[in-house]
Amino acid sequence: MRISLDGQDIEAQEGDTVAAALLRARITTFTRSIKYHRPRGPFCLAGSCGQCLMRVDGVPSLPACRVKAQEGMACERQNGPLGVERDLFRAADFLFADGLDHHHLLTGSRLLGRVALEIARRLAGLGELPVRVPAPVRGELRVVELAIVGGGPAGLAAARAAGARALLIEREARTGGAELLFGAGPEHGAGHAGLLLDAECVGLYANDTKVPGNALLAVRHRDRILAVVAGRVIVATGGVSQPLPFPGVDRPGVYAARGLLGLSARVGRKLAVVGDGDEQQRCAEALGKRGYDIVLVSGVPRRALGNPVKALDPGDGTRIRCDAVAIALPPAPLHELASCAGASARFDGKGFPVETDQEGRTSVPWLFAAGTVAGKPALPSGEIAGSAACR
Amino acid sequence: MSLSEKAIVCACEDVSVHDVDDAIAHGFADIESLKRYTGLGTGPCQGKSCEVGAMRICAQRKAVPPQAQVPFRARPPLVPTSLAAYAGLPGEVTGPRIATAGLRPTWGKGPHPLQPQAPLPDRVDVAIIGGGIMGLALAWNLAGRGAGRILVLERGYLCEGASGRNGGGVRAQWTTPTLIELAKESIEFMGRFAQELGINVWLRKGGYLFLAHDQETLSRIEYGADLQKRYGLPTRVIGPGEAGEIVPQLDTSKFIAASWNPEDGVVFPWPFLWGYADGARKRGALVEPFTRASGIEVSDGRVRAVQTDRGRVAADRVVIAAGAWSPTVARLAGVELPNVPYRHEIVSSEPLKPFLGPLVSMLGTGLYFSQSMRGEIVGGMGDPEEPPGLNQASSLRFMARYSRALSELVPQVAAVKLLRQWAGCYDVTPDHSPVLGETPGVAGLLQMSGFVGHGFMMAPAVGRRMAEWMGGSKDEIFERYNLRRFAEGRLIQETFIIG
Helix, strand or coil: CEEEECCEEEECCCCCEHHHHHHHCCCCCCEECCCCCCEECCCCCCCCCCCCEEEECCEEEEECCCCECCCCCEEECCCCCCCCCCCHHHHHHHHCCCCCCCCCCCCCCHHHHHHHHHHHHHHCCCECCCCCCCCCCCCEEEEEEEEEECCCHHHHHHHHHHHHHEEEECCCCCCCHHHHHHCCCCCCCCCCCEEECCEEEEEEEECCECCCCCEEEEEEECCEEEEEEEEEEEECCCEECCCCCCCCCCCCCEEEHHHHHCCCCCCCCEEEEEECHHHHHHHHHHHHHCCCEEEEEECCCCEEECCCCCEEECCCCCCEECCEEEEECCCEECCHHHHHCCCCECCCCCCCCECCCCCCECCCCCEEECHHHHCCCHHHHHHHHHHHCCC | CCCCCCCEEECCCCEEHHHHHHHHHCCCCCHHHHHHHHCCCCCCCCCCCCHHHHHHHHHHCCCCCHHHCCCCCCCCCCCCEEHHHHHCCCHHHHCCECCCCCCCCCCCCCCCCCCCCCCCCCEEEEEEECCCHHHHHHHHHHHHCCCCCEEEECCCCCCCCHHHCCCCEECCCCCCHHHHHHHHHHHHHHHCHHHHHCCCCCCECCCEEEEECCHHHHHHHHHHHHHHHHCCCCCEEECHHHHHHHCCCCCHHHCCEEEEECCCEECCCHHHHHHHHHHHHHCCCEEECCCCEEEEEEECCEEEEEEECCEEEEEEEEEECCHHHHHHHHHCCCCCCCCEEEEEEEEEECCECCCCCCEEEECCCCEEEEECCCCCEEEECCCCCCCECCCCCCCHHHHHHHHHHHHHHCHHHCCCEEEEEEEEEEEECCCCCCEEEEECCEEEEEEEECCCCCHHHCHHHHHHHHHHHHCCCCCCHHHHCCCHHHHHCCCCCCCCCCC
C-alpha cells in the first residue's frame, strides 16, 4: 500500500498508522513547533501528545499516530512555510535562546509593537483551513444505568462486577488496555456488560437534558458523537506517557517507551531507555523482545543530541550513542475526564490521581474512578468500584 | 546545526523550564495562573503531556504547598473533535433542558492554599471588591491620582471571573452614545496599553462584522451605523456581497446585510488584568488574590468596613466591581441589585493559519466568532433556554448548538476541530446598561457593574472616569446610570448585545 507525504510516495504496510509508515521510511520530522519552529516528531504514539499532527487528505492537524494508513492517502506536513525539513523560521529558536517572552516583547514602542503583532499574526497557527466540507453525521443518544470508561484491567473488572446494566466504552478496537503492550491479553472479558469499541470519551458533563440520569458523556465513535446519559459513571481511563523535561527531549527520535511498544514499525536498533524503577525495567524487557538493543539510562540526561536524536549526554563527559531514545516513566493518571466533571485530583509526585474513597467514589457523588487513574491497582479497585456503583 | 538548550515542558506551546521559572518569579505559581501566563496546556494536547512536568517543577521549587498541587480545570473536548461531529448530536442534547450546578473549586473547600499570609491593613480609603478588569482599571487610575490607600479584593486568581473568560472582542459599534464613547476611548487606550503598563495585549484591528438576517435587524444596524457615524466611527451598512469579500468563507445567503466597522478588533484578555494589577501595585495599591469579601459593614447610612477571610478592613468607600457576583456582594450590605447572572459559553478551535480578519456576529442568534492571535477560532453563542445562575461549568448542549450554527454560516469550518470549551457569567441588567455610581441610602458604597458581557471592552475608560468622578470631578454617567433609575423607571436600552 502506498501513501504520500508532501507529494512523495511512501510504502506503508497493512495495519500501519501514518506515523508507523513514515517512521519505517526513516522520516522523523513530522512538523514544526508553533513558536520556535523546532523540529518535532511523534512522542507518545497514542494520540495524546500532539507532536505528530499532520494534514491528511485535506484535514489539518490530525495525529499521524492515530490515523490508519490507507491506499492513496495524501499526508502533508504543516507549519514549515519554507519546508519542514529545513525551516528557516527555526532562527527564532536561536535568536531567543532563553525563550521569547511574548508578554514583554517590544512593549516600549508602539510602532515596533505593531510590527511584532503583524509578524506574530502571520506565523500563528498550525494548519490551513480544511478544503472539504464533511457531510453532517448524525449522532445518537444512549441511556444506560452505568457507563464505564476504559477497557483496561480496571474497567473490565468493573464491567464484570456490574454486569448487564453497564456499558463499557473503550477507545481502541479491543479491550485489554496497556497490558496488551506487554503481550498479555486480558484474562477475563467484560462479562455481561455491553461493549462499545473504537469509542473515545471526549467530555463528561452534568446531565442537563430532560432524559433522566446524572451524567452526560460525549463519546466520539468514528466520525460522530454519541451522547450517553448515565446514572453513574466509572472512569478507568488509565494513564498517559510523560516526557521528562531535559534539553532536546522534544526532538524527533525521542519516544515514549510504551508508544514504541504499540508501534508496528521499529525505529532503529539501539535504543536508550531513560527512566527509573519498575517501569524502565518492564519497558526495556518488552522492547528487547521487539528486537531492540537496550541501553538503560538512569536519572535525567543533561541533553539529547542530533536530529533525529542519535546520542544522549548523561552529564558525565561520556556520550551514549543510540538510534532513538525511549522515555519510560510511570504513566500519569489520565484524570481529565473525571476532573472536567468536577472530581478532585491531587499531585502525588508522578501525576494527578483522582481522589477516591475505599469504594472508588470521587468527590462527585455519581462518579467513580478505578485503576491507574485513581492511583490504585486495577485489581481489586475495578471490581470494588463496579459493585459500589451498582448499589 | 547547533542545539538550542531549551528544556521544553509543554511541546504544544513551546514552554520551557525557564518559562515556568519565570512565571513563578512573577507570582503566577498557582496552576491556573501558570497555565495562562505561560500558555502551557493550551495547545492540542490540552496539558496531558505537560501538566505533570510543570507541577513537578513547582513542587521542587516549593512554589506551591501540597494542597495547591492540583491540576488546572480540565476542559472538554479532551481530544480535538470536529464541529461536524458536535453538530450531529441528537435533539435530546439541544432540546428542553434542566438547570445544573456549577463546579466546585479545584483545590477543595475553604480559602485557596496560596492565600497571601501578610495581614491586610486595618483601614484603607477605597476597598474594591472584585479583581476583574473593572476593579483593577479603577485601582490603577485611583492610585495614579493619589487617591489614598487602595485595596482590591479578588476571591480567586486573577482572570478567574469573566475578565479571564471572554472572547476578547472589542468594538465601538454600540447603539447608545455613552457606550460608543466609552468603547472608543477604551480601544484607543488598548492601542497603547503596552507602553502604559508594560505588557502586550495584542490588539488586532480586524474589524467587527454584524450580520442581519431580517428586515427588523437591518433597521437596527442602520440606526446604529447612523449614530456611530455621528460619533466619528467609520461604520457602514454593507450588502452580503461585500461582507463575502471581507470573509470569503461566509455563506452569504444566510443574511441580508451587515454592519461593518474596520476599526473594531480583538485582544488577548488575560494580560490586561496582569498589567493593571502590576501597574496598580507599582503605584502603591494592594491587589490581593485568593481573598474573599465576606461582609460589608454599614451603619447610619454609611459604609464602614469590609470583612474578609483575612480580617476586617475599615474603608471610607467600598466599590462593588464583582461582575456577575455583584448582586451577591451587594447583598452583604443589604442592597438589592437588579442584575441577574447568566452563564455564557465559549469554545476555542485548533490553531489555524490566519484566514479570518474580523470578529463576525450573527445578530439574532447571538453567534459570534473571531480568530485569535494564536490562530484559534474563538466563538460563542447565547442560549435563550439558559436559566439564570452563577455557573462556570461547560455544557455539551452549547457545543452542539454552536457547531451547528457556525458550520451553517461558514461551511468550510465543519472539519475544524474544537479544542477547549469554557464558561463565564454575564452580569445582565434589565435595560442592558451598566449600574454606576452611588448607592441610594448607603453613602460610600459605589457600584461598578452590570456590563452585560461587554465590560471588558469598556473598562479602561470606565476606570478612568470613575476614578476622576470619585476624585470630585463631575460626570453625568454616574448619575444617569445610577441604580435609582430602575426604581424611577428611567431605563436606557442598549440593543447590540451578543453572545
